[in-house]
Amino acid sequence: MTEVKLFSGTNSNELAEKIAKHYGKKLGDLTISKFSDGEMSPSFNESVRGCTVFLIQSTNPTADNLLELCLMIDAAKRASAYKVCTVIPYYGYARQDRKDRPRVSIAAKLIANMLTSAGADRIMTCDLHAGQIQGFFDIPLDHLNGSAIFVPYLERLNLENLIFAAPDVGGVARARSYAKHFEVEMVVCDKHRKRANEVASMQVIGDVEGKDVILIDDLVDTAGTLCKAAQIIMDKGATSVRAIATHGVLSGKAYENIENSVLKELVITDTIPLKHTSSKIRVLSVADLFAKAIHAVTGNTSISALFI
Numbered sequence: 001m002t003e004v005k006l007f008s009g010t011n012s013n014e015l016a017e018k019i020a021k022h023y024g025k026k027l028g029d030l031t032i033s034k035f036s037d038g039e040m041s042p043s044f045n046e047s048v049r050g051c052t053v054f055l056i057q058s059t060n061p062t063a064d065n066l067l068e069l070c071l072m073i074d075a076a077k078r079a080s081a082y083k084v085c086t087v088i089p090y091y092g093y094a095r096q097d098r099k100d101r102p103r104v105s106i107a108a109k110l111i112a113n114m115l116t117s118a119g120a121d122r123i124m125t126c127d128l129h130a131g132q133i134q135g136f137f138d139i140p141l142d143h144l145n146g147s148a149i150f151v152p153y154l155e156r157l158n159l160e161n162l163i164f165a166a167p168d169v170g171g172v173a174r175a176r177s178y179a180k181h182f183e184v185e186m187v188v189c190d191k192h193r194k195r196a197n198e199v200a201s202m203q204v205i206g207d208v209e210g211k212d213v214i215l216i217d218d219l220v221d222t223a224g225t226l227c228k229a230a231q232i233i234m235d236k237g238a239t240s241v242r243a244i245a246t247h248g249v250l251s252g253k254a255y256e257n258i259e260n261s262v263l264k265e266l267v268i269t270d271t272i273p274l275k276h277t278s279s280k281i282r283v284l285s286v287a288d289l290f291a292k293a294i295h296a297v298t299g300n301t302s303i304s305a306l307f308i
Contacts, residue, residue, distance in 0.1 A: 002052045002082045004298050007044070009057030009072060011065045015089060015270050016056040018287030023294055028053075032068060040064075042072045049080040054124075054294055059092035059111075060249060060272050066092060066111065070118040077119035085122040085297065086115060087290060089271035090219075090247045094129035112136035124293060126271060126286060127218045127246040130170075142293055146218075146246035147308045149269055149284050151181060154244075159212040161239060165189060165204075167217050167229045175216040181308060187213075189229040202228055209237035219247035220266065223254040227261035234262045247271050248281070255281075 007028040008016030020027045029045035053076045059066040069086060076084045096107035108130075115123065116139055123137060126144040134141050154162075164186040166175035172188055179186040187206025202225075213233050220226055220243070230241040241263055248268035255276050258266055268274075269286045289306060296303040 001298070002050055004054065004294075005046075005048055005051045006054045006056065006294075007072070007076075009055065009065060009068050011060070011068075011273070012056050012058045012089065014273060015058070015285075015287060018270075018285060019056060019087070019290045019294070022288045022291030030072070038064075040068050040071055042068065042075050044075060044079055047079070048076055050082050052083045052085065052298060053081040054085045054087055056087040056089075056290075058090040058271055059088060060090050060247075062092035066114070070114060073115070073118040073120050083121045084119055085124060085294075086120045087294070088123060088125045089269075089286060089290065090249075091125045091128055091133070094133055097130045097133055108133050109136045122297070124290065124297070126269075126289070129218050142297065142303055144286075144289055144293055144303075145307050146244075146269060146286070147178065147181070148289055148306055149246075149286055150244050150267065151178070151308050153267065153284060154178075154182070154214065159214075161211045163187065163208060163211040163213055165206075165208070165213050165215045165229065165233060167215050167225050167243075171217055174218065178214070178216055187233075189215075189232065202232055204229075204232055204236050207236075208233050211238050213238045213241045215241065215243040217243070217245040219249050220245040220268065221249045221254065222252040223250070223257040223261070223266075226266070227257045227263065230261055230263045240264045242267065244268075248274060248283070250275060 005028045006020050007030045010032055031043050033041040055072050057069040073084050093107040093111050122140045124142040127146045134143055162184050164175045164179045166172045166188045175186050190203050226243050233241050243263055243266045246269050258280050265280050265282055267282045269284050293303050
């Protein structure tokens with residue numbers, strides 16, 4: 001078995017430290033130098049020759065962190081690493097996974113090509129916006145599921161009248177998997193957008209009266225959809241509304257929207273560093289989940305035990 005070394009990009013250092021601690025190793029020594037114009041130059045301050053290297057970096061904000069990750073991959077390959085595995089807790093540009101209108105980019109596929117061309121031998125990520133993005137890669141991809149983090153938390157809440165809700169039609173499969181696990185019903189919030197990050201209209205399909213509703217999503221950006229869905233659900237007679245989203249992008253007026261909403265709480269993970277604190281936001285860590293997945297990959301064992 002080759003030696004395993006873990007390194008962190010600039011954006012995910014705190015999470016990477018936790019992953020390394022759970023894995024049982026210290027993070028490797030890596031320097032990201034910058035020229036005055038912002039040009040990045042990563043360099044490994046220790047040998048990685050013949051090693052299986054794990055590079056940990058969420059790509060949010062997307063542009064700089066994605067390029068930094070590609071440069072780290074290239075540096076590791078040129079330093080004769082045996083394998084370069086990229087751990088991308090949050091995979092940026094995943095929302096652009098198809099041509100939903102004329103003359104647009106399929107950015108998720110482009111990013112897959114970039115990572116592969118840079119020299120990545122394996123990708124490890126969590127809760128892609130759409131499962132089919134796995135098919136954009138011709139290299140192994142480990143797609144971890146945030147349910148392993150959220151289900152134990154929800155079980156501890158012990159809600160009597162639990163029901164799950166999808167904030168849009170695209171999230172039905174995700175919400176249904178939770179509903180199936182807890183053996184409860186689910187509802188759907190059908191929304192219509194005029195443009196990105198702006199919901200024109202929304203309606204709830206299903207009965208939520210007297211229920212403790214859990215909205216399930218893969219990410220929360222401006223929180224506009226979640227907060228509007230929560231308000232409509234409460235207007236329909238629900239007892240409480242909570243939201244779960246793996247990736248807390250939380251841009252624009254997200255924090256303000258959440259604080260002023262009827263949401264009891266928003267539960268996210270630390271795949272993206274939290275910019276501000278909020279009384280309504282609870283952060284759970286994915287560090288142990290990724291550490292176990294890295295152990296499975298390096299030990300050539302199955303990762304299916306990590307799924308609920």
